[in-house]
Amino acid sequence: MKKFTYKNSAKQQAVRKSRSSAKRTLIKPQGKISAAAIKGLVIASIAKFNIVRAIDSNTIYECYLGGTLITPNKKSSLVVVGDIVHIIIDEYQNESTTYDETISATGYITGTIIAVEERKNSLARIVPGKSTREHVITANADYLLLIMAAFQPQYNRRLIDRFVVSAELGGLKMAMCINKMDLVHRDDTDIVKEDFEVYANLGIETFFVSVEKEKNLESINEFLKGNRTILSGPSGSGKSSLINYLIGDTIQEVNEISQRTNKGQHTTSSVRMFDLDDNTQIVDTPGIREFAISGLEKDDLALYFHEFDPYFPKCKYPQCSHIHEPKCAVIEAVEEGDIDIERYQSYINLYETLE
Ligand SMILES: Nc1nc2c(ncn2[C@@H]2O[C@H](COP(=O)(O)OP(=O)(O)OP(=O)(O)O)[C@@H](O)[C@H]2O)c(=O)[nH]1
Ligand SMILES: [Zn+2]
Structure with missing residues (x-):
């Protein structure tokens, strides 16, 4: 250390x-x-x-x-x-x-x-309420690990898909950690896991853990090793619990700094980097409620939904938005069940928020 x-x-x-x-x-x-x-x-x-x-x-x-x-x-x-x-x-x-x-x-x-120095990448979003101001949360990380809970509060597919797009836009690789698996009945575990198969197909790995019961946390340690990873997620998902577990009792400069700067109070806007070892860092970011994508035009959104890739060249109209056009190959693939309906919902939802 x-x-x-x-x-x-x-x-x-x-x-x-x-x-x-x-x-x-x-x-x-x-x-x-x-x-x-x-x-x-x-x-x-x-x-x-x-x-x-x-x-x-x-x-x-x-x-x-x-x-x-x-x-x-x-x-x-x-x-x-x-x-x-x-x-x-x-x-x-x-x-x-x-x-x-x-x-x-x-x-x-x-x-x-x-x-x-020039940033090699960054995670950015639009400041809530200030529709055009970009806010860079952190720079120069390797991965974004999105932490959500299986339950209380249940993961939100719309939010996940915003992060998926933002990570790629910012040049970050992404993975997910679904916490509080202890709250899921054994018979329902597979149902939760099925929701994330679509992300595995997109190259996004998901870890199913319980921080409280210390279940499957080795996989997180293994995953983090050798990289700098941004930890992000909605409030209540267990991000602080996970960070406490990961840093254990190592002395962390940033904890000392936090104490001196805010006298132990919880600051919602702070971003802090912790060292797990000489080559491994985690970056704690404020819990988010909403996440508006920064730096993307409406017409480019489909390019970030990679399961559309094989279909959109087959749409009748070259400028197809895949929302309402006739003979849209993407919509047909959704109807056939070849594109995940939840992902398509996220696409529509995001399309409406972009200009
Ligand atoms: N059942 C269960 N509860 C958990 C688990 N991990 C964390 N919790 C609880 O979930 C609540 C929220 O955990 P935190 O670690 O504070 O969550 P956070 O994401 O940091 O939330 P903020 O501090 O609001 O940003 C706490 O009451 C934890 O005790 C888990 O694996 N299982
Ligand atoms: Zn189309």
Whole structure:
């Protein structure tokens, strides 16, 4: 496990100072990065805090955006967990520097983010209620593991299919974990499993587990090994229980950070990365209720429903939306039972939400 290098020296306390989080930043797609900059990984984004761990030293810094930010990424969500950033450590002020405990009270050395490296991928969604603003949840992961419950609350096929499309759009591989299998009667287990066969055909593996009864959790550990995996899912599905199981009693920097930044309160907007071993990380994301897809046009949606692939070249109309047109090969395949009706329902449901 990485060494924890926090030291709460008087000098470091002195650099805590009042900073406006609403400060404006000039965005440059490219530029020269100062030789004095340190390269780090953003491991937590908690309220307005960006917590960065230096790649070389593992030192933790609490970072803010500089007046100018070099980033080749899109303007929304300038810095997210998983980003590789370049920071300049703030110079220590003299010991009498005044600081405002409520604004920067975590006790970490502060730094300024001056550049963000290009993201290899990301998980994004539209901010609920703000129909066009994209919100990047996290970047540079390998997998998205969607956690849902078999029961209480039962998994939602519409939501699953939104994640399937978003994962592919964001360049992430996806898998699913169906928790609370202990609540399913033995005779009904196969019925639950049948619902996920369609995803196996799409190359999406599903694990059926019970975190509470510690059933089949080795398969999750095995699956996570060697990758960085985003854990996402609706509130109540058991995501926190699973994360607690996975991290066990290892010391996690981000837990310490959470305690310092929100005094143990549950923050719904925080994203945090945990290390399971040197090559394995999990990224905890806020529980979601709704998930609107970002960066996709209506007419392209069908391309992300891969079971349509063999059929849509056979539709009568080249611009067929597969919703209402006559002689639509996709609709015919649904009627024949060759395309899963639930997946088709998700397609219609999503089609109506896109522009
Ligand atoms: N029966 C059963 N209950 C479980 C299981 N896993 C978790 N729970 C319960 O489900 C509830 C929700 O679990 P959490 O781990 O808090 O779920 P979460 O997805 O993190 O939810 P939020 O914290 O609201 O985001 C808790 O009461 C857990 O004790 C399970 O395998 N079986
Ligand atoms: Zn069609």
